[in-house]
Amino acid sequence: MSEVTASSLIEIDLGGNIVWKPDFDYGINPAGFVIHAAIHRAREDAYCVVNTHTQAGMAVSELGCGLLPPTRIAMRFARVAYHDYEGVAVNLDEQERLVRDLGGLRSHDLSQPRTACRGVSIPEAFDTIRRAELACATQLRAMAAGAELIMPSPDVQQGTARLYQPDVRRPYGLLEWPALLRKLDRLDPSFRH
Numbered sequence: 604m605s606e607v608t609a610s611s612l613i614e615i616d617l618g619g620n621i622v623w624k625p626d627f628d629y630g631i632n633p634a635g636f637v638i639h640a641a642i643h644r645a646r647e648d649a650y651c652v653v654n655t656h657t658q659a660g661m662a663v664s665e666l667g668c669g670l671l672p673p674t675r676i677a678m679r680f681a682r683v684a685y686h687d688y689e690g691v692a693v694n695l696d697e698q699e700r701l702v703r704d705l706g707g708l709r710s711h712d713l714s715q716p717r718t719a720c721r722g723v724s725i726p727e728a729f730d731t732i733r734r735a736e737l738a739c740a741t742q743l744r745a746m747a748a749g750a751e752l753i754m755p756s757p758d759v760q761q762g763t764a765r766l767y768q769p770d771v772r773r774p775y776g777l778l779e780w781p782a783l784l785r786k787l788d789r790l791d792p793s794f795r796h
Contacts, residue, residue, distance in 0.1 A: 608796050617644050634692040641698035642705065642721055649721040651728035659739035660718030670738060672760045673745060673752045677738040681764030684708050726776025727769060729783075734775075 613631055614623040617640050621631065639652045663670055669685060672678045686704040689697055720735055722728030745752055755763070769775050787794055 608794050610796055637692040637695060637698060638701065638717075638719065641701045642719070644698075645702040645705070646721065648723050650723050651725045652719060652721045653728045653732040654717055654719040655732060655736070656717050657736050657739070659736055659743055662743055663739040664718065670735075671742055671752065671754070672764075673754055674738060674741055675763055675767075676734050677742060678755070678760050678763040679767035680735060680738060681760055682708055722775065723769075724774070724776065726780030727774055728776075730776035730779050 611625050611627065613621060613625070615621050615631055615636065619631070619636050619640065635654065638654055642649050642652045670677060670680055670683055672681060684705050686701050689700075692701075718732065718735055718739070720728055720731040722731055754760075765771060
């Protein structure tokens with residue numbers, strides 16, 4: 604991943620047609636297209652879709668309990684959609700089921716073995732996936748301790764989830780994204796090329 608730059612990305616349309624590609628010998632990822640195109644096509648507000656396969660996200664997607672709400676970060680994801688793993692997502696007919704399972708949720712977790720979030724902006728999608736990863740990692744650490752998890756009351760869970768909706772407070776990523784870009788510029792500005 605350290606070699607990915609703006610100029611190494613392929614741009615495709617919702618039909619899978621290449622709009623622009625760098626001068627490299629690789630094509631598009633069919634599974635990535637199936638997942639991302641389905642969400643972009645179904646949701647006009649899905650400006651950015653992020654799909655990861657992190658250790659914590661994959662581990663939580665394998666748990667029968669899914670993502671639990673013991674922390675305030677996890678309560679942000681009180682409403683999570685799950686889509687059962689059907690194998691590598693290369694069949695276009697999976698798009699219909701994926702969109703059905705997604706429903707009207709703003710951000711979501713796709714079970715087994717991937718985590719995906721969407722946002723109305725790149726900063727929002729990035730912040731959402733970053734916090735989903737943090738929620739998954741925190742849950743796994745707490746569960747590994749072997750003690751009983753302390754769950755907030757349903758009222759606290761619902762109230763916290765409501766307060767974490769982007770239309771209630773500031774949009775996600777608004778403050779974080781510019782700071783992260785400045786940090787990247789200090790570490791290695793070549794990502795922009």
